[in-house]
Structures are given as structure tokens and as C-alpha cells.
Amino acid sequence: MFDDRSPIYRQIAEQIKQAILTGDLQEEEQVMSTNQYAAFYRINPATAAKAFQELVDEGLLYKRRGIGMFVSPGARERLRSQRRERFFADVVEPMVAEARAIGIPLREVIQWLEQREDEEER
């Protein structure tokens, strides 16, 4: 279910972030409890709690005493701007490196993107 390359709690945090980004989790919506996460992924609840703590520290979730965890207002926009900042380094650079490694000239990549843009505008 998880790859072993990063700690499970970080992977859970990433999944929740992804759900916020795509809108599967709306702002002010309640998130499943740590116990539900723990039971679903068969992990210690303290590990699941760590994922939630990380998201609280980043201001993406907040806690309502006795009720549970909720998505913070503005969480989606915050994530979007974080990802936009890292987009070229995280997504475009590896693509350029791959293109170079297999001998696709950047010119061809640009043409492909331009064609794609035309299609989208149509």
C-alpha cells in the first residue's frame, strides 16, 4: 500500500495534501480520525497522529477540541502556491534530464507543448 522510501506518516500527510489540492477534501471539512487511519493502514495510531501533527504545524489542518481535525481555511491555496514554487524544480527539471538522457531535443518538447496548448485552446 505504501512504498518504503519515506516514513509512513509522511506518506499519509502527502495523501491528505493531495486530497486537499484536488478538492476531495474541502476546506472546513472534517478529516478521518487517527484511529480510522490507523485501522485502515494497519499502523500504530501514534504514527498516524504524527501525520496529522505535521499538517497542523503547516497550518493545513486544525483541531476542534473533542470533535476532530478539520481542513483549515486557505489550505488549498497555500498548497497550490507551494507546489507552484516547486513546479519547475520538481517536475520540469527531471523531465528535461530524462529528455536529454534519451536524446529528445528540447525543441521537440517545446513543439509538443505548443501543440498541446493549441488543442486546449480549441
Add this chain to the structure above:
Amino acid sequence: MIERIDIDRLTLRYGDVTALDGLSLSLEGGKIYGLLGRNGSGKTSLLSVIAAFRKPTSGDVRINGQPVFENQAITSQIAFIRESGDTVEDTEKVESAMRYAAYLRPNWDAEYAARLLERFEVPTKARIGSLSRGKRSALGIVLGLAARAPLTIFDETYLGMDAPSRYAFYDELLNDYMAHPRTFIISTHLIEEVSRLFENVVIIDRGRLVVHDDVETLLNRGTAVTGPADVVDRFVNGYTVIGTRQLGRTKSAMVYGHLDPEQRAEARAAGLDLEPLALQDLFVHLTEPRGDQS
């Protein structure tokens, strides 16, 4: 409630064999602990002394500050389930084992026990001696979980159980722990399978403590650094390397110790691949026979 378990300079000798060698360890209550060690490392000895089944040669175990040995008020709060779940005479039936447990265990949940017996398909009318190894283990699990003891110890209680039954055990353990928080100590060889259930891990070797830490911290301490051999060698110089593997020009070095974000960035910039070590790998290297270490 078990607030804490303090093990102080515990030594246990059988004749001239030293099973525990001045082991000290403190555990907080309310967590699931994994106890890992190679065969003969002293796991069962340690658990037997904690559960007051054995008197230590020297040193002591205190629970909430009270010595455990010959202390009925404490031992009634401990459920110790050994590997084959051998808690009752073989000639008894499963249903009588349930009756004894109901009598002996202050928090016994008979309904839960019945549900577990059904889930693990343990026939209640059968004599315990006639059960297969796997069913005996399952019986031990039922006795351990349904006792709802403040301290529950499972000493490799999975022998002969197939994978679906073991996973059923992990699910029951986790759900019952969340519904009724208490302290569990689980010793096991199946490290990868259960490591995610643990909050803390204790590793012992030759009757001594090797490491006690929470799982995530421990996992953060092991990193496999992979890349071109010369680049890897240059990077790991100065770190504790607990093992290496080489395939052609690619080398993988297992580093033990914390790498800070700067060091990680430096490694990535040099084209090295960093991966956390699995608990199993860490365990193997931390308990390797010393003669094999370079």
C-alpha cells in the same frame, strides 16, 4: 493502569549460562512495544521476569514503582502469553480454558472472547491437546486479548498461524488497543510484518539492551546511500557504515546515524540516492555476530 515499567540491572543466569546480563530499560505505559532479538538473545527470559514467572538472579523489575516478583496485586494485571499459548492443561477443553480465564482475569470480556474464537475458528469443545499448532497460538491470542490486562505480553504468539490468521490478529490487536488503551509487549521474528503496529521498539542482544526508541526515530537513523562507488565512498567517509553491497560500479552503503537536511541535500546534489533502511535491515546489522563485522 500501568504507568511505567522499570527494569534495573537485570541479570538472570541458568547454571553457567547468562541469559540476561545487567539489562536496564524503562517503558512508559499505554504503548505497543516490539521486542526484537535473535534466537537466544534473552527475549523470553526478559519477558518471563517482567511477568514475574521467574525470579532474577540480581536486579529487579518494578511496575508503577512496585516490585513485580511475588506481588499478586501487580501480577494479576499482567497477561503473559507464551509462544504456543500453553496456559492450561492439554486435557482440558477450550471452553474450560475460557471459564478459568473468566475466573482469574478481573477485566475478562467473555463476549469478545467468543467472537475471537469464532474469528480464528477455534473449536470450543475440542481438547486443547488436540488442537493444531496454529489453533493453539490462536487460543493464546484469544486468552491474551480478551483478558484486557493492563499489561499484555505476547511472546512470539503466532507459531503455525497462516498469514490470514496473523493479519486477523494484527487487526484485532490494533482495534482493541484503540478501544481499550493499555500496554502491550510483543516479541517477534516477523519484523516487517508487524513493525508498523509498534510505537516503540526494544532490541536486545546477548542479554543486553542494544536500542530502545520510537519506531520513526529508529527508522530515521538508518539510510541506504546508493550511487557510483567512488562518490558513495567519499560521502560516507566519517559516518558509521553498518554494511555495504556492490553491483558493478554501483555501491550501496548502509549508514547508521542521523542525516540532517543539509547532508541529504549534499548527497542528492552529488547524484546519490537516499532511502530509509527497513527495520529488518537495521535489526540485522545491529545484532550481527561481532566476528563478521568489519
